[in-house]
Amino acid sequence: MTETDLVVAVLAGIVQGIVEWLPVSSQGNLSLFLSIAGTDPAVALQLALFLQLGTTVSAATYYREDIALATRSLPGWRPQRAYAEENALVSYIVVACLLTGIVGIPLYIFAVDLAGQLTGGVFIAAIGVLLILTGVVQIASESVSMGGRETPTLLDSVLVGAVQGLAILPGISRSGMTSSALLFRSYDPPAAFRLSFLLSIPASIGAAALTVTSSGGLPGISPTAALVALSVSAVVGYLTIDLLMRVVERIPFWFVCFGLGGLAVVGGGLVSVFVQPA
Template identity: 85%
Template sequence: MTETDLVVAVLAGIIQGIVEWLPVSSSGNLSLFLSLVGTDPVVATQLALFMQLGTTVSAAAYYRTEIAEATRSLPGWRPQAAYADDNALVSYIIVASFCTGIVGIPLYIFAVDLAGQLTGGVFIATIGALLVLTGLVLVASESRSMGGKQTPTLFDSVLVGAAQGLAILPGISRSGMTSSTLLFRSYDPPAAFNLSFLLSIPASVGAAVLTVASAGGLPGISPTAAGVALAVSAVVGYLMIDLLLRVVERIPFWLVCFVLGAIAIVGGGLVSVFVPAA
């Protein structure tokens, strides 16, 4: 691993550790960063998904109590009482994760194929457009009056799982889509964020496995660089999660999506004009 690879791995880990918890698309912003440092768009798309493993460790550590409670309820889980109070969380994770796979796997194949056809500038601008779309969804959810729901239902699980599947596309925020869907369904905002973050754990593991399987190994990164990037993202993610959850309560992240998206669209257009395609 060269010194440049080490720097890129550390920076990628920091970016992933911070933006995973914000509804501004960690995969989109990480793909942008990797593209700007010269990574092929296909590899950038795959690496952005693979890097979620690091923040999965952060989420598992942060929500260890909830995970332990859900694990203890598994032996008593029955389909006929799937959404009873004791089983609701486990049922939500199982059903939503299944729906994520149904929606996300075909979109992953589409995203990798599309990334292979786009030049660097167009790829960056496309991510920017998807960031703006995420911002529009967040604006819509914030404008809706919220209730006090906290316990997920079957219908909510299907909706949230499908919304999370859409986030396989770089630029579509996973946390933004899932938390917005829950807010649309009149969930209490803290409950919406907690349910969103919990669901990220199986989704991120699944995305990383899918990426490694489709790439035939680590996607364009050495084992050492991958280890460094994942370790950094795990540590930064754990240290930042409390802080970032407090920030979410104070800053309208739809505005962040709009700003980042606009910059990416303009920057991608400039790259397309001034940098010849390979």
């Protein structure tokens, strides 16, 4: 691993560790960073998915009590009482992950193939458009009145799992889309973010496994660089999750999506015009 690779790995871990908790697409922003750093667009997409493993460790540590509660309920789980209060969390995670796979795997294959055909500038601009779309969804969800719901239903599981599958596309915020879907279903913001982040744990593990399987190994990164990036993202993610959860309640992140998305569209257009492919 060269000194440049080390710097990129550390910076990638920092970016992932911070933006994972914000509804502004960690995958999109990390793909942007890696593309700007000179990574091929298709590889940048795969790396952005793989490096979510680091913040998965952070989320699992932060929500360890919820995970323990769900684990203890497993022996008593019965299909006829799948969405009874004591079983609802386990059922929600299982059904939502199933829908995520059904929607997300075909989109992943399409996205990697498409990214491989795009120039760097067009890829950056495409991420910008999807970031703006995420902002539109967040504006719409903020207009919905909160009903105080906390326990997920089968419909919630199917809906959230499907929109999480869409987040395989860089620029579509996983946390933004899933929490917005829960807000549309009349959940209070704290409950919506809790259910969103709990679902991110198995989803991120599955996404990382998918990238490793499809690329035949670590996607475009050395084992040492991967370990550095994952370690940095895990540490930064754990240190920032509580702070950023409080910030989420105060800042309209649709504004952040519009700002980053607009810059990406303009910047990608300029790159396409002034930077010729080799």
